[in-house]
Amino acid sequence: xxxxxxxxxxLLLADQGSIGYLASxxxxxxxxxxxxxxxxxxxxxxxxxxxQTGRAPSRGALEERYTDVLERHQIDLDVEPEDTIQEVLExxxxxxxxxxxxxxxxTLASEVAQxxxxxxxxxxxxxxxxxxxxxxxxxxxxxxxxxxxxxxxLMALHREAQEREGEPRGIVFGLDAVDRHTxxxxxxxxxxxxxxxxxxxxxxxxxxxxxxxxxxxxxxxLWTMENSILMTQLYLACEALGLDSDEFYxxxxxxxxxxxxxxxxxxxxxxxDVPLFIFxxxxxxxxxxxxxxxxxxxxxxxxxxxxxxxxxxxxxxGEKGYQKRWEELKAILRSLYGLLSTGSEPLACMLNHQxxxxxxxxxxxTGKLQAFHGSEGVSVEQFCTFLFGLQATxxxxxxxxxxxxxxxxxxxxxxxxxxxxxxxxxxxxVLPDPIDYEAISS
Numbered sequence: 001x002x003x004x005x006x007x008x009x010x011l012l013l014a015d016q017g018s019i020g021y022l023a024s025x026x027x028x029x030x031x032x033x034x035x036x037x038x039x040x041x042x043x044x045x046x047x048x049x050x051x052q053t054g055r056a057p058s059r060g061a062l063e064e065r066y067t068d069v070l071e072r073h074q075i076d077l078d079v080e081p082e083d084t085i086q087e088v089l090e091x092x093x094x095x096x097x098x099x100x101x102x103x104x105x106x107t108l109a110s111e112v113a114q115x116x117x118x119x120x121x122x123x124x125x126x127x128x129x130x131x132x133x134x135x136x137x138x139x140x141x142x143x144x145x146x147x148x149x150x151x152x153x154l155m156a157l158h159r160e161a162q163e164r165e166g167e168p169r170g171i172v173f174g175l176d177a178v179d180r181h182t183x184x185x186x187x188x189x190x191x192x193x194x195x196x197x198x199x200x201x202x203x204x205x206x207x208x209x210x211x212x213x214x215x216x217x218x219x220x221x222l223w224t225m226e227n228s229i230l231m232t233q234l235y236l237a238c239e240a241l242g243l244d245s246d247e248f249y250x251x252x253x254x255x256x257x258x259x260x261x262x263x264x265x266x267x268x269x270x271x272x273d274v275p276l277f278i279f280x281x282x283x284x285x286x287x288x289x290x291x292x293x294x295x296x297x298x299x300x301x302x303x304x305x306x307x308x309x310x311x312x313x314x315x316x317x318g319e320k321g322y323q324k325r326w327e328e329l330k331a332i333l334r335s336l337y338g339l340l341s342t343g344s345e346p347l348a349c350m351l352n353h354q355x356x357x358x359x360x361x362x363x364x365x366t367g368k369l370q371a372f373h374g375s376e377g378v379s380v381e382q383f384c385t386f387l388f389g390l391q392a393t394x395x396x397x398x399x400x401x402x403x404x405x406x407x408x409x410x411x412x413x414x415x416x417x418x419x420x421x422x423x424x425x426x427x428x429x430v431l432p433d434p435i436d437y438e439a440i441s442s
Contacts, residue, residue, distance in 0.1 A: 005091040006039055007075055008082070009085075010039060011077060012085050012088065013042070014057060016056045020050070022089075023050055024140060025140035026089075030096065036073075042069055051153075052155075100134055104131050111123045168184030169216070171191065171303050172216065173404075174207050174211025174214075175430050177430040182409075185348045187340075187345065187348050188341045189340070189349070189386075190337050190384045191385060191387075192353050192380050192384045193205065193350065194353050194354075195353075195391070196355040196360040197360075199390050199402070200390060200423070201307075201308070202307050206222070206235040206236055210240060211239075212303050213274070213276040216303070219276075219277070221276075221301035222279065222305040222307070223305065223306045224279070224307050225281055225287055225306075225312070226307060226308060229279075236276075236278075237261070237264070239428075241264055242426035244424045244425065246423070246424065287313060288312065289314075289335040292336075296347060304340075304349040305349075305350050309352065314332050326378040353375070354374070355369060356374065358373065363391050364394055381407070386409050386411075388404055389403075389404075389407045390405075402419045402421045403417065403418050404416070405417075
C-alpha cells in the first residue's frame with residue numbers, strides 16, 4: 001500500500017471539492033491498510049462532518065482533533081497535495097486489489113485442492129462469488145448505495161433545499177415561472193432544448209447562459225458551435241440590456257443606448273467575480289463530449305451550455321465505425337450524460353438539438369413538437385432530466401410569441417409556458433396565464 005497515497009488522502013480532506021467527490025465515491029475503508037486504522041477513523045470523521053454540514057472540515061479542525069495522528073504519520077497539512085482525489089482513490093483501490101488478488105489466488109488454490117472431485121466446481125464458484133463481492137464493494141456511492149446508509153444523503157438534500165429557500169439552483173433560463181417550476185437544472189443533470197432552425201434556440205440558450213452566470217455566481221461555459229464568438233457576445237449584451245440585436249448589428253447602438261452599454265461594461269463585466277467563457281468553432285478541435293468536459297474542468301466551469309448536438313462528434317467509433325448518424329449521436333449523448341456525473345464535482349448542462357423536417361411540419365400545423373422529432377431520428381429523452389420543445393404555430397410567430405413545452409421531465413410534472421418573443425425589444429419573457437372566466441363564474 002502506498003504511504004504517499006494515504007498521506008495525500010489526508011491532505012485532501014480539507015478541500016471542498018475533494019471531500020464532495022470522496023463522499024460520492026468512497027466505498028470501503030479497507031483500502032486504507034490495517035496499520036493505518038487511525039487514518040481510517042480520521043477519514044470517517046471528515047466524511048461525517050461533510051455529511052452533517054455540507055462542508056469540508058478546516059485544516060485547523062483536523063489539526064486540533066487529530067494532532068497525535070498527524071504527528072505519528074509525520075503529515076503536514078500545510079503541504080499542497082500533488083495528486084487529485086481521483087488519482088489518490090485509483091491508487092488506493094489498485095493497491096488493495098493487488099493485495100487481495102494474491103490472497104484470493106491462495107484461497108482459490110487451497111479450496112479447490114482440498115475439495116473432493118465432485119465438489120470442486122462448487123468450491124470454485126463459491127470463491128469466485130466472494131471475489132466478485134469484493135470487487136463490487138469498490139463501486140462508488142454514485143452507482144450503488146445501501147438504503148440503510150441513505151440518512152446522510154437525505155439530510156444533506158434537506159439542508160441544501162432549506163438554504164435555497166425555494167430558489168432554483170444549477171442552470172436557469174432566466175424565466176421566473178419556468179425556473180420556479182423546474183428548480184433549475186441541477187449538477188449531474190442534462191436538459192435538452194428541441195427546436196427547428198431559426199426558431200430561436202440559440203437566443204434562448206444565450207439568455208439562459210447569461211442569467212445563470214448573473215444569478216448563480218458560478219463559472220459558465222458557452223460552446224457556440226454554429227454562431228461566431230462575436231455574434232454570441234452581441235446576443236449576450238442585448239439580452240443583458242434589452243436591446244434589438246438586429247439593429248445593433250446593422251446600425252450600431254442608438255445614442256441613448258451608448259451610456260447603458262458603457263455602464264454595463266464597467267459595472268458588470270469588468271467587476272464580475274467569475275468569468276463566462278465563450279468557446280467558438282475551431283478547426284483544431286472536434287467538439288466531442290470528452291474534449292468539452294475536459295475544457296470545462298480545466299477552467300473550473302460548473303455550468304455547460306452546448307449549441308448544438310448536430311455539430312458534435314463521438315470521440316471513438318470503434319473498429320467498424322458508426323453505420324448511421326443517429327448511432328453516433330446516441331453515443332455522444334450517452335458519453336456526455338455519463339461525464340457530467342464523473343470528476344470531483346458534477347456538472348449541469350444544457351444542450352440544443354435540431355428538429356427534423358417532419359417535426360417542423362407538425363409544429364406549424366398543430367403548434368406541437370414531440371420527443372421523437374429530433375433530427376436523425378435519435379431518441380434523446382432517455383438521456384436527459386428535462387426535454388424542452390421551443391414551438392409555435394404560424395399565428396403565434398406572427399404575434400411575436402413562442403411556447404416552451406416540457407416534452408419530458410423526470411423531476412417535476414411537465415407543463416407548457418407561453419412566451420413573449422420580441423427580439424426587436426430584446427425581450428423573452430413568460431406570458432401570464434390566461435384568465436379562466438368560466439372557472440370564475442362558476
